Amino acid sequence: MIRLEHVTKIYGDTLAVDDLSLEVNEGEVCVLIGPSGCGKTSTLRMVNRLIEPTSGRILVNGKDIRQVRPERLRQSIGYAIQSVGLFPHLTVGANIATVPELLHWEKSRIARRVEELLELVGLDPKEYAQKYPSQLSGGEAQRIGVARALAADPPILLMDEPFGAVDPLTRERLQAQFSSIQQELKKTVILVTHDLDEAIRLADRIAVMSAGKLVQYDTPEAILSRPASKFVHDFVGADRALKRLSRISIQGFVHPSPSIGVNATLSEAMAALQSHRSAWVVDHQGQLLGWVDQTTLSAAASVREAIVAQDVTEISLSSSATLREALSRMLGQGFKSIPVVDENRRLIGEVTLSDVEAATAEAEA
Ligand SMILES: Nc1ncnc2c1ncn2[C@@H]1O[C@H](COP(=O)(O)OP(=O)(O)OP(=O)(O)O)[C@@H](O)[C@H]1O
Ligand SMILES: [Mg+2]
Incomplete structure:
Protein backbone atom coordinates (compact mmCIF):
# COMPACT_ATOMS: atom_id res chain seq x y z
CA MET A 1 0.00 0.00 0.00
CA SER A 246 0.26 -4.61 27.61
CA ARG A 247 0.01 -6.70 24.42
CA ILE A 248 -1.45 -9.69 26.25
CA SER A 249 -5.19 -9.83 26.95
CA ILE A 250 -6.25 -11.21 30.29
CA GLN A 251 -8.81 -13.33 28.47
CA GLY A 252 -6.67 -16.47 28.42
CA PHE A 253 -5.84 -16.08 32.11
CA VAL A 254 -9.21 -15.59 33.76
CA HIS A 255 -10.08 -18.51 35.99
CA PRO A 256 -12.91 -19.28 38.35
CA SER A 257 -12.51 -17.51 41.64
CA PRO A 258 -13.70 -18.32 45.15
CA SER A 259 -16.92 -16.43 45.65
CA ILE A 260 -19.60 -16.26 48.30
CA GLY A 261 -23.22 -15.20 47.94
CA VAL A 262 -24.05 -12.23 50.10
CA ASN A 263 -26.86 -14.23 51.72
CA ALA A 264 -24.69 -17.18 52.71
CA THR A 265 -24.45 -17.94 56.41
CA LEU A 266 -21.27 -17.18 58.29
CA SER A 267 -20.44 -20.86 58.66
CA GLU A 268 -20.94 -21.46 54.92
CA ALA A 269 -18.67 -18.52 54.26
CA MET A 270 -16.05 -19.76 56.70
CA ALA A 271 -16.17 -23.16 55.05
CA ALA A 272 -15.61 -21.58 51.66
CA LEU A 273 -12.56 -19.85 53.08
CA GLN A 274 -10.94 -23.09 54.25
CA SER A 275 -8.79 -23.26 51.17
CA HIS A 276 -8.57 -19.55 50.31
CA ARG A 277 -7.44 -16.51 52.23
CA SER A 278 -10.19 -14.36 50.80
CA ALA A 279 -13.22 -14.57 48.55
CA TRP A 280 -15.30 -12.22 46.38
CA VAL A 281 -18.83 -11.54 47.49
CA VAL A 282 -21.63 -11.41 44.91
CA ASP A 283 -25.33 -10.57 45.15
CA HIS A 284 -28.15 -12.84 43.96
CA GLN A 285 -27.53 -11.73 40.34
CA GLY A 286 -23.87 -12.53 40.54
CA GLN A 287 -22.84 -8.88 40.66
CA LEU A 288 -19.64 -8.19 42.50
CA LEU A 289 -20.09 -6.41 45.84
CA GLY A 290 -16.65 -6.66 47.38
CA TRP A 291 -14.59 -9.22 49.20
CA VAL A 292 -14.20 -10.85 52.61
CA ASP A 293 -11.41 -12.68 54.36
CA GLN A 294 -11.24 -14.74 57.53
CA THR A 295 -10.46 -11.73 59.69
CA THR A 296 -13.36 -9.59 58.52
CA LEU A 297 -15.72 -12.58 58.68
CA SER A 298 -14.81 -13.57 62.21
CA ALA A 299 -15.52 -10.06 63.45
CA ALA A 300 -18.89 -9.74 61.71
CA ALA A 301 -22.45 -10.89 62.34
CA SER A 302 -23.19 -11.60 58.66
CA VAL A 303 -21.44 -11.88 55.34
CA ARG A 304 -22.90 -8.56 54.27
CA GLU A 305 -21.42 -6.88 57.32
CA ALA A 306 -18.01 -8.44 56.66
CA ILE A 307 -17.69 -7.11 53.11
CA VAL A 308 -14.76 -4.84 52.61
CA ALA A 309 -16.56 -2.18 50.64
CA GLN A 310 -14.05 -1.18 48.05
CA ASP A 311 -15.34 0.74 45.10
CA VAL A 312 -15.86 -2.27 42.89
CA THR A 313 -15.22 -0.43 39.65
CA GLU A 314 -11.85 0.51 41.01
CA ILE A 315 -10.75 -3.04 41.68
CA SER A 316 -12.43 -4.98 38.88
CA LEU A 317 -11.40 -5.36 35.25
CA SER A 318 -13.37 -6.13 32.13
CA SER A 319 -12.28 -9.13 30.11
CA SER A 320 -10.91 -6.85 27.37
CA ALA A 321 -8.21 -5.57 29.76
CA THR A 322 -4.54 -6.47 29.40
CA LEU A 323 -2.22 -8.18 31.84
CA ARG A 324 -0.44 -4.87 32.24
CA GLU A 325 -3.64 -3.27 33.50
CA ALA A 326 -4.22 -6.24 35.80
CA LEU A 327 -0.75 -5.84 37.22
CA SER A 328 -1.11 -2.13 37.80
CA ARG A 329 -4.41 -2.75 39.64
CA MET A 330 -2.67 -5.33 41.81
CA LEU A 331 0.18 -2.98 42.59
CA GLY A 332 -2.17 -0.05 43.13
CA GLN A 333 -4.48 -1.96 45.47
CA GLY A 334 -2.01 -4.30 47.10
CA PHE A 335 -4.09 -7.30 45.93
CA LYS A 336 -2.68 -10.55 44.60
CA SER A 337 -5.79 -11.18 42.55
CA ILE A 338 -8.13 -8.93 40.62
CA PRO A 339 -11.77 -9.76 39.86
CA VAL A 340 -12.96 -9.79 36.27
CA VAL A 341 -16.55 -8.73 35.58
CA ASP A 342 -18.84 -8.61 32.56
CA GLU A 343 -20.60 -5.47 31.34
CA ASN A 344 -23.27 -5.97 34.01
CA ARG A 345 -20.64 -6.15 36.74
CA ARG A 346 -21.25 -9.84 37.22
CA LEU A 347 -18.22 -11.72 38.45
CA ILE A 348 -16.64 -13.88 35.74
CA GLY A 349 -13.50 -14.91 37.56
CA GLU A 350 -10.15 -13.52 38.56
CA VAL A 351 -6.59 -12.98 37.41
CA THR A 352 -3.79 -13.52 39.88
CA LEU A 353 -0.27 -12.28 40.34
CA SER A 354 1.06 -15.74 39.58
CA ASP A 355 -0.70 -15.58 36.18
CA VAL A 356 1.16 -12.36 35.45
CA GLU A 357 4.44 -13.91 36.59
CA ALA A 358 3.85 -16.99 34.47
CA ALA A 359 3.08 -14.86 31.39
CA THR A 360 6.21 -12.79 31.96
CA ALA A 361 8.38 -15.89 32.31
CA GLU A 362 6.83 -17.38 29.17
CA ALA A 363 7.48 -14.24 27.15
CA GLU A 364 11.01 -14.15 28.51
CA ALA A 365 11.73 -17.72 27.40
N1 LIG B 1 13.16 22.37 6.90
C1 LIG B 1 14.30 21.93 7.45
N2 LIG B 1 15.48 22.49 7.14
C2 LIG B 1 16.63 22.06 7.67
N3 LIG B 1 16.73 21.03 8.52
C3 LIG B 1 15.59 20.40 8.86
C4 LIG B 1 14.32 20.83 8.35
N4 LIG B 1 13.37 20.02 8.87
C5 LIG B 1 14.00 19.15 9.65
N5 LIG B 1 15.34 19.36 9.66
C6 LIG B 1 16.35 18.57 10.37
O1 LIG B 1 16.22 17.22 9.96
C7 LIG B 1 16.35 16.33 11.05
C8 LIG B 1 15.11 15.49 11.18
O2 LIG B 1 14.01 16.32 11.51
P1 LIG B 1 12.53 15.76 11.73
O3 LIG B 1 11.66 16.93 11.95
O4 LIG B 1 12.21 14.84 10.64
O5 LIG B 1 12.75 14.94 13.09
P2 LIG B 1 11.70 14.22 14.04
O6 LIG B 1 12.15 12.82 14.18
O7 LIG B 1 10.32 14.46 13.56
O8 LIG B 1 11.94 14.98 15.42
P3 LIG B 1 10.89 15.34 16.60
O9 LIG B 1 10.69 14.06 17.33
O10 LIG B 1 11.66 16.33 17.43
O11 LIG B 1 9.66 15.90 16.00
C9 LIG B 1 16.64 17.20 12.26
O12 LIG B 1 18.04 17.25 12.45
C10 LIG B 1 16.12 18.57 11.86
O13 LIG B 1 16.85 19.57 12.49
MG1 LIG C 1 8.66 15.54 14.36
Whole structure:
Protein backbone atom coordinates (compact mmCIF):
# COMPACT_ATOMS: atom_id res chain seq x y z
CA MET A 1 0.00 0.00 0.00
CA ILE A 2 2.70 2.51 1.05
CA ARG A 3 6.22 1.65 0.07
CA LEU A 4 9.37 3.68 0.62
CA GLU A 5 12.38 2.58 -1.42
CA HIS A 6 15.83 3.81 -0.38
CA VAL A 7 14.46 7.20 0.54
CA THR A 8 16.99 9.84 1.57
CA LYS A 9 16.31 13.43 2.59
CA ILE A 10 19.09 15.96 2.97
CA TYR A 11 18.47 19.55 4.10
CA GLY A 12 21.59 21.66 3.42
CA ASP A 13 24.13 19.53 5.15
CA THR A 14 21.74 17.72 7.49
CA LEU A 15 21.12 14.11 6.58
CA ALA A 16 17.57 13.83 7.98
CA VAL A 17 16.49 10.51 6.43
CA ASP A 18 19.10 8.01 5.38
CA ASP A 19 18.32 5.30 2.82
CA LEU A 20 15.01 4.36 4.40
CA SER A 21 13.05 1.43 2.99
CA LEU A 22 9.73 0.59 4.56
CA GLU A 23 6.47 -1.02 3.54
CA VAL A 24 3.12 -0.49 5.22
CA ASN A 25 0.39 -2.98 4.35
CA GLU A 26 -3.16 -1.98 3.63
CA GLY A 27 -5.23 -1.55 6.78
CA GLU A 28 -2.20 -1.64 9.06
CA VAL A 29 -0.97 0.86 11.60
CA CYS A 30 2.76 1.54 11.32
CA VAL A 31 4.12 3.55 14.22
CA LEU A 32 7.32 5.53 13.62
CA ILE A 33 9.25 6.06 16.80
CA GLY A 34 12.71 7.31 17.72
CA PRO A 35 14.54 10.16 19.42
CA SER A 36 13.89 13.78 18.55
CA GLY A 37 15.43 14.76 15.25
CA CYS A 38 15.75 11.21 13.91
CA GLY A 39 13.68 12.04 10.82
CA LYS A 40 10.13 10.94 11.66
CA THR A 41 8.31 14.10 10.58
CA SER A 42 10.46 14.37 7.47
CA THR A 43 9.51 10.81 6.53
CA LEU A 44 5.82 11.52 6.99
CA ARG A 45 5.93 14.74 4.98
CA MET A 46 7.53 13.00 2.04
CA VAL A 47 4.61 10.57 1.81
CA ASN A 48 2.13 13.34 1.04
CA ARG A 49 4.67 15.41 -0.91
CA LEU A 50 4.85 18.33 1.48
CA ILE A 51 8.56 17.83 0.89
CA GLU A 52 10.36 15.83 -1.79
CA PRO A 53 12.96 13.13 -1.18
CA THR A 54 16.53 13.95 -2.19
CA SER A 55 16.73 10.43 -3.61
CA GLY A 56 14.76 7.20 -3.60
CA ARG A 57 11.08 6.81 -4.36
CA ILE A 58 7.73 6.36 -2.66
CA LEU A 59 4.90 4.24 -4.01
CA VAL A 60 1.28 4.39 -2.95
CA ASN A 61 -0.82 1.53 -4.27
CA GLY A 62 2.05 0.59 -6.54
CA LYS A 63 2.21 4.04 -8.13
CA ASP A 64 5.19 6.37 -7.85
CA ILE A 65 3.77 9.43 -6.10
CA ARG A 66 5.84 11.78 -8.23
CA GLN A 67 3.36 10.96 -10.97
CA VAL A 68 0.43 12.17 -8.88
CA ARG A 69 -0.24 15.87 -8.45
CA PRO A 70 0.35 16.80 -4.79
CA GLU A 71 -3.19 18.22 -4.33
CA ARG A 72 -4.66 15.07 -5.79
CA LEU A 73 -2.43 12.86 -3.66
CA ARG A 74 -3.41 14.69 -0.49
CA GLN A 75 -7.09 14.06 -1.16
CA SER A 76 -6.46 10.38 -0.53
CA ILE A 77 -4.22 11.01 2.47
CA GLY A 78 -5.52 12.49 5.72
CA TYR A 79 -2.90 14.37 7.71
CA ALA A 80 -3.05 15.26 11.38
CA ILE A 81 -0.12 17.31 12.63
CA GLN A 82 1.32 17.51 16.08
CA SER A 83 0.35 21.10 16.77
CA VAL A 84 -3.18 20.21 15.58
CA GLY A 85 -3.08 23.12 13.13
CA LEU A 86 -6.76 24.06 13.20
CA PHE A 87 -7.60 27.30 11.39
CA PRO A 88 -8.26 29.70 14.29
CA HIS A 89 -10.72 31.92 12.41
CA LEU A 90 -12.90 28.98 11.27
CA THR A 91 -15.42 27.13 13.39
CA VAL A 92 -14.84 23.50 14.28
CA GLY A 93 -17.41 22.53 11.65
CA ALA A 94 -15.69 24.58 8.96
CA ASN A 95 -12.32 23.17 9.97
CA ILE A 96 -13.54 19.61 9.53
CA ALA A 97 -15.20 20.56 6.23
CA THR A 98 -11.97 21.90 4.69
CA VAL A 99 -11.19 18.99 2.38
CA PRO A 100 -14.81 18.16 1.45
CA GLU A 101 -15.19 21.86 0.49
CA LEU A 102 -12.10 21.61 -1.69
CA LEU A 103 -13.67 18.58 -3.32
CA HIS A 104 -16.89 20.55 -3.93
CA TRP A 105 -19.10 18.18 -2.04
CA GLU A 106 -22.72 19.23 -1.79
CA LYS A 107 -23.54 21.38 1.23
CA SER A 108 -25.90 18.85 2.77
CA ARG A 109 -23.39 16.04 2.34
CA ILE A 110 -20.70 18.14 4.04
CA ALA A 111 -23.02 18.96 6.94
CA ARG A 112 -23.84 15.30 7.40
CA ARG A 113 -20.18 14.36 7.30
CA VAL A 114 -19.22 16.97 9.90
CA GLU A 115 -21.92 15.70 12.22
CA GLU A 116 -20.91 12.09 11.70
CA LEU A 117 -17.24 12.81 12.39
CA LEU A 118 -17.89 14.81 15.53
CA GLU A 119 -19.92 11.89 16.80
CA LEU A 120 -17.17 9.49 15.81
CA VAL A 121 -14.61 11.34 17.92
CA GLY A 122 -17.04 11.61 20.81
CA LEU A 123 -18.01 15.29 20.68
CA ASP A 124 -21.62 16.45 20.52
CA PRO A 125 -22.12 18.14 17.10
CA LYS A 126 -24.77 20.50 18.48
CA GLU A 127 -22.37 21.80 21.05
CA TYR A 128 -19.11 21.73 19.14
CA ALA A 129 -19.67 22.45 15.44
CA GLN A 130 -20.07 26.19 16.04
CA LYS A 131 -17.19 26.60 18.48
CA TYR A 132 -13.86 28.15 17.56
CA PRO A 133 -10.55 26.38 18.17
CA SER A 134 -9.65 28.80 20.99
CA GLN A 135 -12.70 27.53 22.88
CA LEU A 136 -11.46 23.93 22.91
CA SER A 137 -9.33 22.04 25.40
CA GLY A 138 -6.11 20.46 24.10
CA GLY A 139 -7.69 17.02 23.91
CA GLU A 140 -10.78 18.30 22.10
CA ALA A 141 -8.62 20.16 19.59
CA GLN A 142 -6.66 16.98 18.90
CA ARG A 143 -9.86 15.07 18.31
CA ILE A 144 -10.99 17.75 15.85
CA GLY A 145 -7.60 17.40 14.15
CA VAL A 146 -8.20 13.67 13.75
CA ALA A 147 -11.78 14.27 12.56
CA ARG A 148 -10.53 16.72 9.96
CA ALA A 149 -7.95 14.23 8.75
CA LEU A 150 -10.74 11.67 8.30
CA ALA A 151 -13.15 14.09 6.63
CA ALA A 152 -12.98 12.95 3.02
CA ASP A 153 -12.68 9.33 4.12
CA PRO A 154 -9.13 8.93 2.78
CA PRO A 155 -7.75 5.38 2.72
CA ILE A 156 -4.46 6.62 4.20
CA LEU A 157 -3.85 8.57 7.38
CA LEU A 158 -0.60 10.24 8.40
CA MET A 159 -0.57 11.30 12.03
CA ASP A 160 2.29 13.22 13.59
CA GLU A 161 2.09 12.86 17.36
CA PRO A 162 -1.68 13.23 17.20
CA PHE A 163 -2.11 12.75 20.95
CA GLY A 164 1.07 14.49 22.03
CA ALA A 165 -0.29 17.65 23.59
CA VAL A 166 -2.61 16.20 26.23
CA ASP A 167 -2.37 14.81 29.74
CA PRO A 168 -1.78 11.06 30.17
CA LEU A 169 -5.38 10.26 31.07
CA THR A 170 -6.85 12.06 28.07
CA ARG A 171 -4.18 10.48 25.90
CA GLU A 172 -5.26 7.04 27.01
CA ARG A 173 -8.85 7.85 26.17
CA LEU A 174 -7.89 9.19 22.75
CA GLN A 175 -5.78 6.11 22.08
CA ALA A 176 -8.66 3.82 23.00
CA GLN A 177 -10.94 5.84 20.75
CA PHE A 178 -8.44 5.71 17.91
CA SER A 179 -8.16 1.93 18.31
CA SER A 180 -11.87 1.41 18.08
CA ILE A 181 -12.23 3.79 15.12
CA GLN A 182 -9.37 2.00 13.38
CA GLN A 183 -10.91 -1.41 14.00
CA GLU A 184 -13.96 -0.23 12.17
CA LEU A 185 -12.42 1.89 9.39
CA LYS A 186 -9.22 -0.10 8.73
CA LYS A 187 -7.22 2.81 7.34
CA THR A 188 -3.61 2.45 6.35
CA VAL A 189 -1.90 4.57 8.98
CA ILE A 190 1.56 5.93 9.64
CA LEU A 191 1.60 7.42 13.11
CA VAL A 192 4.54 9.21 14.69
CA THR A 193 5.04 9.18 18.43
CA HIS A 194 7.66 9.68 21.12
CA ASP A 195 5.77 7.45 23.47
CA LEU A 196 6.71 3.78 23.43
CA ASP A 197 3.61 2.75 25.36
CA GLU A 198 1.50 4.44 22.72
CA ALA A 199 3.41 2.63 19.98
CA ILE A 200 2.95 -0.73 21.66
CA ARG A 201 -0.72 -0.09 22.15
CA LEU A 202 -1.59 1.13 18.67
CA ALA A 203 0.88 -0.43 16.25
CA ASP A 204 0.58 -3.47 14.06
CA ARG A 205 4.24 -2.83 13.35
CA ILE A 206 6.70 -0.43 14.91
CA ALA A 207 9.47 1.24 12.91
CA VAL A 208 12.29 2.30 15.23
CA MET A 209 14.39 5.08 13.73
CA SER A 210 17.74 6.44 14.79
CA ALA A 211 19.63 9.25 13.06
CA GLY A 212 17.61 8.95 9.87
CA LYS A 213 17.97 5.19 9.62
CA LEU A 214 15.44 2.45 10.16
CA VAL A 215 16.97 0.26 12.85
CA GLN A 216 14.15 -2.23 13.37
CA TYR A 217 10.75 -2.79 11.81
CA ASP A 218 8.65 -5.44 13.44
CA THR A 219 5.62 -6.27 15.54
CA PRO A 220 5.54 -4.77 19.05
CA GLU A 221 5.98 -8.25 20.49
CA ALA A 222 9.11 -8.87 18.44
CA ILE A 223 10.59 -5.44 19.16
CA LEU A 224 10.14 -6.03 22.87
CA SER A 225 11.33 -9.60 22.99
CA ARG A 226 14.03 -9.48 20.32
CA PRO A 227 15.48 -5.98 20.05
CA ALA A 228 17.69 -6.04 16.97
CA SER A 229 20.45 -3.87 18.37
CA LYS A 230 21.75 -2.26 21.52
CA PHE A 231 20.05 0.96 20.45
CA VAL A 232 16.63 -0.69 20.30
CA HIS A 233 17.32 -2.60 23.49
CA ASP A 234 18.17 0.60 25.34
CA PHE A 235 15.31 2.44 23.70
CA VAL A 236 12.67 -0.05 24.82
CA GLY A 237 14.23 0.06 28.26
CA ALA A 238 14.61 -2.11 31.27
CA ASP A 239 10.89 -2.57 31.78
CA ARG A 240 10.25 -4.18 28.42
CA ALA A 241 8.98 -7.29 30.18
CA LEU A 242 6.26 -5.09 31.66
CA LYS A 243 5.57 -3.38 28.36
CA ARG A 244 5.05 -6.75 26.73
CA LEU A 245 2.25 -7.42 29.20
CA SER A 246 0.26 -4.61 27.61
CA ARG A 247 0.01 -6.70 24.42
CA ILE A 248 -1.45 -9.69 26.25
CA SER A 249 -5.19 -9.83 26.95
CA ILE A 250 -6.25 -11.21 30.29
CA GLN A 251 -8.81 -13.33 28.47
CA GLY A 252 -6.67 -16.47 28.42
CA PHE A 253 -5.84 -16.08 32.11
CA VAL A 254 -9.21 -15.59 33.76
CA HIS A 255 -10.08 -18.51 35.99
CA PRO A 256 -12.91 -19.28 38.35
CA SER A 257 -12.51 -17.51 41.64
CA PRO A 258 -13.70 -18.32 45.15
CA SER A 259 -16.92 -16.43 45.65
CA ILE A 260 -19.60 -16.26 48.30
CA GLY A 261 -23.22 -15.20 47.94
CA VAL A 262 -24.05 -12.23 50.10
CA ASN A 263 -26.86 -14.23 51.72
CA ALA A 264 -24.69 -17.18 52.71
CA THR A 265 -24.45 -17.94 56.41
CA LEU A 266 -21.27 -17.18 58.29
CA SER A 267 -20.44 -20.86 58.66
CA GLU A 268 -20.94 -21.46 54.92
CA ALA A 269 -18.67 -18.52 54.26
CA MET A 270 -16.05 -19.76 56.70
CA ALA A 271 -16.17 -23.16 55.05
CA ALA A 272 -15.61 -21.58 51.66
CA LEU A 273 -12.56 -19.85 53.08
CA GLN A 274 -10.94 -23.09 54.25
CA SER A 275 -8.79 -23.26 51.17
CA HIS A 276 -8.57 -19.55 50.31
CA ARG A 277 -7.44 -16.51 52.23
CA SER A 278 -10.19 -14.36 50.80
CA ALA A 279 -13.22 -14.57 48.55
CA TRP A 280 -15.30 -12.22 46.38
CA VAL A 281 -18.83 -11.54 47.49
CA VAL A 282 -21.63 -11.41 44.91
CA ASP A 283 -25.33 -10.57 45.15
CA HIS A 284 -28.15 -12.84 43.96
CA GLN A 285 -27.53 -11.73 40.34
CA GLY A 286 -23.87 -12.53 40.54
CA GLN A 287 -22.84 -8.88 40.66
CA LEU A 288 -19.64 -8.19 42.50
CA LEU A 289 -20.09 -6.41 45.84
CA GLY A 290 -16.65 -6.66 47.38
CA TRP A 291 -14.59 -9.22 49.20
CA VAL A 292 -14.20 -10.85 52.61
CA ASP A 293 -11.41 -12.68 54.36
CA GLN A 294 -11.24 -14.74 57.53
CA THR A 295 -10.46 -11.73 59.69
CA THR A 296 -13.36 -9.59 58.52
CA LEU A 297 -15.72 -12.58 58.68
CA SER A 298 -14.81 -13.57 62.21
CA ALA A 299 -15.52 -10.06 63.45
CA ALA A 300 -18.89 -9.74 61.71
CA ALA A 301 -22.45 -10.89 62.34
CA SER A 302 -23.19 -11.60 58.66
CA VAL A 303 -21.44 -11.88 55.34
CA ARG A 304 -22.90 -8.56 54.27
CA GLU A 305 -21.42 -6.88 57.32
CA ALA A 306 -18.01 -8.44 56.66
CA ILE A 307 -17.69 -7.11 53.11
CA VAL A 308 -14.76 -4.84 52.61
CA ALA A 309 -16.56 -2.18 50.64
CA GLN A 310 -14.05 -1.18 48.05
CA ASP A 311 -15.34 0.74 45.10
CA VAL A 312 -15.86 -2.27 42.89
CA THR A 313 -15.22 -0.43 39.65
CA GLU A 314 -11.85 0.51 41.01
CA ILE A 315 -10.75 -3.04 41.68
CA SER A 316 -12.43 -4.98 38.88
CA LEU A 317 -11.40 -5.36 35.25
CA SER A 318 -13.37 -6.13 32.13
CA SER A 319 -12.28 -9.13 30.11
CA SER A 320 -10.91 -6.85 27.37
CA ALA A 321 -8.21 -5.57 29.76
CA THR A 322 -4.54 -6.47 29.40
CA LEU A 323 -2.22 -8.18 31.84
CA ARG A 324 -0.44 -4.87 32.24
CA GLU A 325 -3.64 -3.27 33.50
CA ALA A 326 -4.22 -6.24 35.80
CA LEU A 327 -0.75 -5.84 37.22
CA SER A 328 -1.11 -2.13 37.80
CA ARG A 329 -4.41 -2.75 39.64
CA MET A 330 -2.67 -5.33 41.81
CA LEU A 331 0.18 -2.98 42.59
CA GLY A 332 -2.17 -0.05 43.13
CA GLN A 333 -4.48 -1.96 45.47
CA GLY A 334 -2.01 -4.30 47.10
CA PHE A 335 -4.09 -7.30 45.93
CA LYS A 336 -2.68 -10.55 44.60
CA SER A 337 -5.79 -11.18 42.55
CA ILE A 338 -8.13 -8.93 40.62
CA PRO A 339 -11.77 -9.76 39.86
CA VAL A 340 -12.96 -9.79 36.27
CA VAL A 341 -16.55 -8.73 35.58
CA ASP A 342 -18.84 -8.61 32.56
CA GLU A 343 -20.60 -5.47 31.34
CA ASN A 344 -23.27 -5.97 34.01
CA ARG A 345 -20.64 -6.15 36.74
CA ARG A 346 -21.25 -9.84 37.22
CA LEU A 347 -18.22 -11.72 38.45
CA ILE A 348 -16.64 -13.88 35.74
CA GLY A 349 -13.50 -14.91 37.56
CA GLU A 350 -10.15 -13.52 38.56
CA VAL A 351 -6.59 -12.98 37.41
CA THR A 352 -3.79 -13.52 39.88
CA LEU A 353 -0.27 -12.28 40.34
CA SER A 354 1.06 -15.74 39.58
CA ASP A 355 -0.70 -15.58 36.18
CA VAL A 356 1.16 -12.36 35.45
CA GLU A 357 4.44 -13.91 36.59
CA ALA A 358 3.85 -16.99 34.47
CA ALA A 359 3.08 -14.86 31.39
CA THR A 360 6.21 -12.79 31.96
CA ALA A 361 8.38 -15.89 32.31
CA GLU A 362 6.83 -17.38 29.17
CA ALA A 363 7.48 -14.24 27.15
CA GLU A 364 11.01 -14.15 28.51
CA ALA A 365 11.73 -17.72 27.40
N1 LIG B 1 13.16 22.37 6.90
C1 LIG B 1 14.30 21.93 7.45
N2 LIG B 1 15.48 22.49 7.14
C2 LIG B 1 16.63 22.06 7.67
N3 LIG B 1 16.73 21.03 8.52
C3 LIG B 1 15.59 20.40 8.86
C4 LIG B 1 14.32 20.83 8.35
N4 LIG B 1 13.37 20.02 8.87
C5 LIG B 1 14.00 19.15 9.65
N5 LIG B 1 15.34 19.36 9.66
C6 LIG B 1 16.35 18.57 10.37
O1 LIG B 1 16.22 17.22 9.96
C7 LIG B 1 16.35 16.33 11.05
C8 LIG B 1 15.11 15.49 11.18
O2 LIG B 1 14.01 16.32 11.51
P1 LIG B 1 12.53 15.76 11.73
O3 LIG B 1 11.66 16.93 11.95
O4 LIG B 1 12.21 14.84 10.64
O5 LIG B 1 12.75 14.94 13.09
P2 LIG B 1 11.70 14.22 14.04
O6 LIG B 1 12.15 12.82 14.18
O7 LIG B 1 10.32 14.46 13.56
O8 LIG B 1 11.94 14.98 15.42
P3 LIG B 1 10.89 15.34 16.60
O9 LIG B 1 10.69 14.06 17.33
O10 LIG B 1 11.66 16.33 17.43
O11 LIG B 1 9.66 15.90 16.00
C9 LIG B 1 16.64 17.20 12.26
O12 LIG B 1 18.04 17.25 12.45
C10 LIG B 1 16.12 18.57 11.86
O13 LIG B 1 16.85 19.57 12.49
MG1 LIG C 1 8.66 15.54 14.36
